[in-house]
Amino acid sequence: MTSRERVNRALQHKEADRVPLDLGGSSVTGMQVDTVYHLRQALGLDEPGTPVKVLEPYQMLGEIKADLMQRLGVDVVGLGKPTTMFGFKNEGWKPWTTFEGTPVLVPVGFNTEPDTNGDILMYPEGDRSAPPSGRMPVGGFYFDAIVRQPPIDESRLNVGDNLEEFGPISDDVLDYLRSEASRPYLDTDKAILANFGGTAFGDIALVPAVQLKHPKGIREIEEWYISTKTRRDYVYRVFERQCEIGLRNLEKIHGVVCDKVTAVFVTGTDFGTQNGPFISPQAYHDLYQPFHREVNGWIHRNTSWKSFIHSCGSVRALIPDFIDAGFDILNPVQCSAAGMAPGELKKEFGDRLTFWGGGIDTQRTLPFGSPDEVRAEVRERLRIFGAGGGYVFNTTHNVQARVPVENVLAMYEAVREFGQYQSMSSSGWQAAS
Amino acid sequence: MSTLEELKEVIINGDAPAAKRLTEKGLSEGLKAAEFFPGAIIPAMDEVGRRMRECEFFIPEVLIAARAARGATDILKPLVAGDPSQRPVGTVVCGSIKGDLHDIGKNIVAMMLESAGFRIVDLGVDVSPEKIVEAVRREQADFVALSALLTTTMVNMKAAIEALTSAGLRQKVRVLVGGAPVTEAWARSIGADGYGKDAVAAVELARQLAAHV
Numbered sequence: 001m002t003s004r005e006r007v008n009r010a011l012q013h014k015e016a017d018r019v020p021l022d023l024g025g026s027s028v029t030g031m032q033v034d035t036v037y038h039l040r041q042a043l044g045l046d047e048p049g050t051p052v053k054v055l056e057p058y059q060m061l062g063e064i065k066a067d068l069m070q071r072l073g074v075d076v077v078g079l080g081k082p083t084t085m086f087g088f089k090n091e092g093w094k095p096w097t098t099f100e101g102t103p104v105l106v107p108v109g110f111n112t113e114p115d116t117n118g119d120i121l122m123y124p125e126g127d128r129s130a131p132p133s134g135r136m137p138v139g140g141f142y143f144d145a146i147v148r149q150p151p152i153d154e155s156r157l158n159v160g161d162n163l164e165e166f167g168p169i170s171d172d173v174l175d176y177l178r179s180e181a182s183r184p185y186l187d188t189d190k191a192i193l194a195n196f197g198g199t200a201f202g203d204i205a206l207v208p209a210v211q212l213k214h215p216k217g218i219r220e221i222e223e224w225y226i227s228t229k230t231r232r233d234y235v236y237r238v239f240e241r242q243c244e245i246g247l248r249n250l251e252k253i254h255g256v257v258c259d260k261v262t263a264v265f266v267t268g269t270d271f272g273t274q275n276g277p278f279i280s281p282q283a284y285h286d287l288y289q290p291f292h293r294e295v296n297g298w299i300h301r302n303t304s305w306k307s308f309i310h311s312c313g314s315v316r317a318l319i320p321d322f323i324d325a326g327f328d329i330l331n332p333v334q335c336s337a338a339g340m341a342p343g344e345l346k347k348e349f350g351d352r353l354t355f356w357g358g359g360i361d362t363q364r365t366l367p368f369g370s371p372d373e374v375r376a377e378v379r380e381r382l383r384i385f386g387a388g389g390g391y392v393f394n395t396t397h398n399v400q401a402r403v404p405v406e407n408v409l410a411m412y413e414a415v416r417e418f419g420q421y422q423s424m425s426s427s428g429w430q431a432a433s
Numbered sequence: 434m435s436t437l438e439e440l441k442e443v444i445i446n447g448d449a450p451a452a453k454r455l456t457e458k459g460l461s462e463g464l465k466a467a468e469f470f471p472g473a474i475i476p477a478m479d480e481v482g483r484r485m486r487e488c489e490f491f492i493p494e495v496l497i498a499a500r501a502a503r504g505a506t507d508i509l510k511p512l513v514a515g516d517p518s519q520r521p522v523g524t525v526v527c528g529s530i531k532g533d534l535h536d537i538g539k540n541i542v543a544m545m546l547e548s549a550g551f552r553i554v555d556l557g558v559d560v561s562p563e564k565i566v567e568a569v570r571r572e573q574a575d576f577v578a579l580s581a582l583l584t585t586t587m588v589n590m591k592a593a594i595e596a597l598t599s600a601g602l603r604q605k606v607r608v609l610v611g612g613a614p615v616t617e618a619w620a621r622s623i624g625a626d627g628y629g630k631d632a633v634a635a636v637e638l639a640r641q642l643a644a645h646v
Contacts, residue, residue, distance in 0.1 A: 137532050137559045141585050144534040221537060222496055229493045230447075273492065274613050275631055280491045363614040367584045401585050 002189035003075035007262055011306050011328065011354050013390040018073075019382055019419040022356065022394045024064030025076035025193035026265050027056050027085075028310050028332060029357065031399040032141060034102045036062030038405040043071055051095060051103040057110055057122065058085040058134065058143050058210070059398060060098070069190075072412050076392070077184045079194040079261065082176045084109075086134060087211030088126040099139050100401065114138070121146075124213045133210035141401040145208035149220035157231070161217030162238045165209050166198055169249040174256050181257035193308065195265035196253050198246040199295050201239045201288055202228065203269040228279065228287060236287060243291045247298050254303055263306040263329055266295055272313020275338045284318050289325050296326025308356065312397065314338040316345070323352050332397040333358030335381075342384040355385050356392040360411055366395060367403045371410035378414035386424060393419060436462060437472035440505065444477035445484075447497030452504040466512035467519045470550045474502055478548035482633040492537075495632070499544035506547055521552035523575035523643040526568045526606075528560035530579050530593065532586040538612060539580035541632045546578070549636050551643075562589070562596035569602050576639060581612040590615075591623040607642045611635055 001009075001017050009016040024030045031039070037052045045067050053063040064074065083089050088109025096106045106112065109126025118138030124130050134143035177196070184190055200206060207224045209215040218227050218234075228235050269288070271278050279287075296307045306328040314337035315322070315330075322330065333355045335342050342358060358381060360366050365377050385391040393415055399408065418424070434442075436459040443451040459469060481498045484490035490498075513519045525546055529539050536558050547553045554572045556564055565577060577597070581587035590610050597603045607626040610619075620628035627642065629635030 135534065137534060140532045142583075222540070225493045225537075226496050226500065229497060273631075276488060276491075278492050280488075280494075283491070283493070363584055364616070400583070 004191045007191035015389045015421045019386045020075040020392045022076040023074045025078045029394045030061040032401040033062035034100045034401045037102045042405045051105045053105045077190040130213040147220045159237045166242050166245045178256040181260045185260040191262040194261045200267040239291050259304040263308050265308045268310040271311040272315040276314050292325035329354045329356045331356040336361045354390045357394040359393045362396045371406050374407045374410040375414045379418040382418045440473040441477040444501045447501045449501040449504040452501040456505040456508045466509045474548045502548045522550040524552045525576040526554045526574040527578040528556035529558040530581045531561045531589040534558045535582035542635045545632045545636045562593040566600045578609045584614045
């Protein structure tokens, strides 16, 4: 069975030979670069000191190369735009060392000069004449947005100001997607998880627009959240126009990647906190769902792609609305959040939703547990989520920095050992109850 | 409806301009700055907390109410500080821990604590143990409230507590911790005095502890 068939079976809610595995298929299912380095070293894939490429500079995600995929049995590859979140291309690789001392390669647009206090500042499109838009604190592991909020004059607030980053897709990008989709499709048997961008409405990681040199409109995080209530019409009109642009782009993209793509990452807007939904179910229903419905409707009418939603936190109360809006796949399935117990989720929604993630708690067990605890949790999650298909194994969000490599190895050993459907039934495991 | 009752309502409903206007109106009517807290701001934010707990309010509603409360407290704080007969419930040094640049949660907790009558010294984000020690000493703080969103930064909370111990200040302050990856067990393991699973819990905890300071 090929990886693509395995993922397809999971998405059809059927058991395959084993539970499929994603690592690095998207910017929320990957691994921080220091951890990738240590994993590669532990597996003997590289000589000591061999640098790992940073493919996603904002979260400092490392490249999951074919040899690592092969070794772990990864079934999914990612497909995305040619530019990073900071707007520069992944090209012109140069050496850099992370604060942990890990040798890495970063693209030429990545600023490696420390600020006076030692922080690393990142610039939109790598242009150091523009104000910096990202900061990695000295000793840190990731970047965060430097918010550049121009003064807001209510009378001059223009919907177009919050749409600068959304526009018609260029022929260059379409050419890139055409060739990048063909390569893994023809050369590998992996399933493609695509993130074309442009269809996440109000994703707070994207609102500050770190790729723009002088962002206009509402860009400050608190101000944005407040605006979803106090300037509801403005935000709605931003989404409306963004949706129109996004649908036109999807049509063009589908023209070049066709049905080579298995699943498409539609949105990464976080709707959950640790304890409950971030916004009221009514606000989801009124402000976001109409646009999710439009995007998913188009996808289902015109393509074979499955629709993927990422939302951290406790989203139990919103899941019926996600399903109703046409999503097929939920990620990262944060089981540590309130109301997100694996058995309950599988029982209540498992026939309608594929769970992609939730394989282990990345806030607790993976970084701070023992290898035995990691193993036990992975086994339990595979048993519950894997039953009857409808499951792709991935950690709950990216594997972070400073995770003991013994735990990472224990996780993938457990996936190999307990992810076989044969072994699940032979040991008398039953569908989740 | 009295001015204070009106102020309470507009804070709950998140009307910041009205909150400022009513605060000024109350002062012009002869109300003392300190009277606004028990009379309007504390009950308003208690109600916001209750609605949050009961899933009537979510993050945007809380942020909007907090902004309205800030409209009032910004006017009142200098007046209260200048009145020697008024003492805050306690002084809280707060911040997002070293390495962490996330502050929505910290800001909500700080605002709720301020609305509950605490004096807040907000050190911002990426706050080193040294800065915390210095602020505790300078401000004669009763509490240190630390936030972390990341598994990689929450470990620095432990370093902050150790720095307070080394500086001989640990017995003088109560350390409260919170943030998405933080748990009660973790809080206990690093020697913190308390953990709040959300802003409402943090305020309740600080109030309980303040009663015993």
